[in-house]
Amino acid sequence: MTHPAITLSDITKVYSNGTVALQHLNLAIEEGQFISLVGPSGCGKSTVLRMIAGLGKMSSGQIEWSSGHSQRQLAFVFQEAALMPWATVQDNVRLPLKLAGVSYSASRTAVAEALELVDLTGFEKCYPRELSGGMKMRVSIARALVTKPEVLLMDEPFGALDEMTRSRLNSDLLALWSQKQWTVIFVTHNIYEAVYLSNRVIVMAARPGRVVADVPIAAPYPRTEEFRLSPLYGEYCRQISSALSQAASGQDVAIANPDRRAAEYV
């Protein structure tokens, strides 16, 4: 099961104002992988997700989807919950189905299931302003799940939440992932979160945006609180943080060939 679901080859993205957001970026994302992108702000993490989602044109390079996969089965979760304030929780969650032309009655079960997954049953009729930050994020995740996607792109989804909410949502997300086996591409600037969640962490550097390290996290799932306290966890965090600081100080980090590392890890 090692064939890549999404292959990014030699992606370069220059924004119209001349910012080189990404340069010669290569990345092969395996099916069912939980992969995190970490790096300083402005290193192009969001841009990678946008390119994968087809939001905006690449300057050069290409993105290949393996057979049986397509952008159609993809969902995006943004840093802000990005809910429609004028719509109730259930109408927010229904949005992707409504845009696809699914009728109200036909979408009812899917909406209820999605809300159930994020533990928000009973809040259908609430408006976003009545919810806490963590609950809004859950709604946002339910909206992403309602189309039963196979690829989940998450751009610092828990960045704006307090530590306790974040850690609870982390565990919930992992539980869901092990159940559904999505391919998740998760952007964060929190190293600990990345190590806890992922089975692969990609470290990026800025100016121009590029991959500087590719670290497989070989700890088994389900991951518990014990994993967070284990020496292995600390070792991974240390490794990634040194890759980040080396990249920031301008030294090139010795990077293993991503493909070889991926093979090793599986």
Next chain:
Amino acid sequence: MLLRQLTALILELQNLLMGRINFTAGSDRPNGSIPALAAKPIGKLGTAGLSGMRQLLSADLLAPVGVGFLVLAFWEIAVRMSGVQPYLLPGPLLVLQTLISEWGTLFPSLVITFQITLAAFVVAVISGLLVSVLFTQSKWIERSFFPYAVILQTTPVVAIAPLIIIWVRQVVPGDNSTFVALVICAWIVALFPIIANTTLGLNSADHNLINLFQLYKASRWQTLLHLRLPSAMPYFLGGLRISGGLALIGAVVAEFVAGTGGTKSGIAYQILISSYNLQIPRMFAALLMTTGLGVLIFVLLTLLSDFLLGKWHESAVRREN
């Protein structure tokens, strides 16, 4: 139910008196700006009648009303003591008497002015909305036409009203001619705030949501209907409130220019005639009615706005803290 509406109305009047007028939705009414009332969400006032009454009697309402009474009393006393002639400055009691005795002649005029205002307002809302939607369909259209909307706005209506009246007389014969001309004048004044606010609103949809719609391959029409229009709602309603008052001002100004024209004459005509005849108390009474109509329009539009934004927008929800 009635009590609740009444309370809401009084609250709005109170906001108005204290000069808390929202010009755009961008500058939301500050939360909890009415400390004594902010303690309870407005929706609960209907059920908690007693505490509602107590709140009505709070200093926030008593203070401005008290000031109003003091000023009126001072005015009345000053007029009586100094013996100023009523044709220079009538006292408030005389104005009130005149208002009652002249109601039969003044009110029909007010109704005519109101008809002009309403027609202009409705046309302005519909045309403004359409123009804004057109503007947001392409930057190119907006760039080319927005300056002309500004020019229309900055041209004083007094200056072009005579021209409009003459032109309309060529096209629309008979009694309706003046009415149509006045509606056009008031429409010109009322249009711009709606265009400006709605265009801003349509363009201010959350960019993450725009991306989301793009991701789910939403059509232009779906994006407009489900994203841009709802996002523009608070801005549009803000524009509506300004525009309602301006439609009235536009109608009155145009009536002044039109003079007696035609058989049906609005309130401005009554003000003019009263001043020619030195019936200053009557003039004050007509003025009072016009102002009252303006306030009424504003309050109604504010209630509409709060009703429509009710559950979701900051400006309409009174927070508990």
